[in-house]
Amino acid sequence: xxxxxxxxxxxxxxxxxxxxxxxxxxxxxxxxxxxxxxxxxxxxxxxxxxxxxxxxxxxxxxxxxxxxxxxxxxxxxxxxxxxxxxxxxxxxxxxxxxxxxxxxxxxxxxxxxxxxxxxxxxxxxxxxxxxxxxxxxxxxxxxxxxxxxxxxxxxxxxxxxxxxxxxxxxxxxxxxxxxxxxxxxxx
Amino acid sequence: xxxxxxxxxxxxxxxxxxxxxxxxxxxxxxxxxxxxxxxxxxxxxxxxxxxxxxxxxxxxxxxxxxxxxxxxxxxxxxxxxxxxxxxxxxxxxxxxxxxxxxxxxxxxxxxxxxxxxxxxxxxxxxxxxxxxxxxxxxxxxxxxxxxxxxxxxxxxxxxxxxxxxxxxxxxxxxxxxxxxxxxxxxx
Numbered sequence: 001x002x003x004x005x006x007x008x009x010x011x012x013x014x015x016x017x018x019x020x021x022x023x024x025x026x027x028x029x030x031x032x033x034x035x036x037x038x039x040x041x042x043x044x045x046x047x048x049x050x051x052x053x054x055x056x057x058x059x060x061x062x063x064x065x066x067x068x069x070x071x072x073x074x075x076x077x078x079x080x081x082x083x084x085x086x087x088x089x090x091x092x093x094x095x096x097x098x099x100x101x102x103x104x105x106x107x108x109x110x111x112x113x114x115x116x117x118x119x120x121x122x123x124x125x126x127x128x129x130x131x132x133x134x135x136x137x138x139x140x141x142x143x144x145x146x147x148x149x150x151x152x153x154x155x156x157x158x159x160x161x162x163x164x165x166x167x168x169x170x171x172x173x174x175x176x177x178x179x180x181x182x183x184x185x186x187x
Numbered sequence: 188x189x190x191x192x193x194x195x196x197x198x199x200x201x202x203x204x205x206x207x208x209x210x211x212x213x214x215x216x217x218x219x220x221x222x223x224x225x226x227x228x229x230x231x232x233x234x235x236x237x238x239x240x241x242x243x244x245x246x247x248x249x250x251x252x253x254x255x256x257x258x259x260x261x262x263x264x265x266x267x268x269x270x271x272x273x274x275x276x277x278x279x280x281x282x283x284x285x286x287x288x289x290x291x292x293x294x295x296x297x298x299x300x301x302x303x304x305x306x307x308x309x310x311x312x313x314x315x316x317x318x319x320x321x322x323x324x325x326x327x328x329x330x331x332x333x334x335x336x337x338x339x340x341x342x343x344x345x346x347x348x349x350x351x352x353x354x355x356x357x358x359x360x361x362x363x364x365x366x367x368x369x370x371x372x373x374x
Binding site for chain 2 (some may be wrong): 107110111116119120122123151152154155156159160161163164165166177182
């Protein structure tokens, strides 16, 4: 991520887009194991040194691509209540993150991430979605827990079990976590 | 881990010990980045093919070594109450896992772990320690939460924040998580 801070605009953005697209295409075609920087460079129409200068190595590039793929594409749905909104968000989060593709992206995001910026961005995406759900609930006059409490007691258990303890992970488990984190606010 | 399942005994155990020791020495001497399988083989007095046959690649070897290093060396201390025992265990877990060395081992354990067995072993270590704390508390006649509840609401938030959201992680945070998970059992 530190590299991103110093990226210039126009051409830089085009290079990033074409390199990211090349990675996604080549992984889809040949799998992640077969991927090499020269392959990516050729497909993207840049020199390998452009990629090494910008991403350091293949792992950092894969990490950048993963974070891009993990960015939520839509705002959390409005189902009329905090319980429904947070439950459906948590079920979708679990579905996406526990899929083989989701797990691979999480591992990539964590792996090629010396300064932790990419993992932090993944967590920031989740926090933004939760903020939106809680703000909408507050707007309805519902009592809400804090965003960090939802991170600690819904997002963290889901992500911990996806990474370390996947047995018995299902949407009923996600629903139990949401019900529990909302219980105190309900009193 | 699948490889470990089929490992024979005696010589196999000696090879593992010497290879693990070689990895730890070389990482200490030259850092993880400089590590290569031929280096490890030479230091351990085995052939590179022995390492490739057994561990597949350097990342799987590093993952195996990491899990070995993450195994708790002592039983959780007895401080006279569930609150004290679990608090001091959680503070120590946070200290160890959030240290640069701990973070590196967690990343290694997750990364070279295609079948998730090594990450599962890390979680099993934490669960065993928590089981011991809860069993001792039950023996004192204290009300206790379940092990999985402590995993979800103490271990998971600590590990999630170590990996994804490290700002503001401190022992006061660990203590708050422990107090909160024990609160329902106290009623």
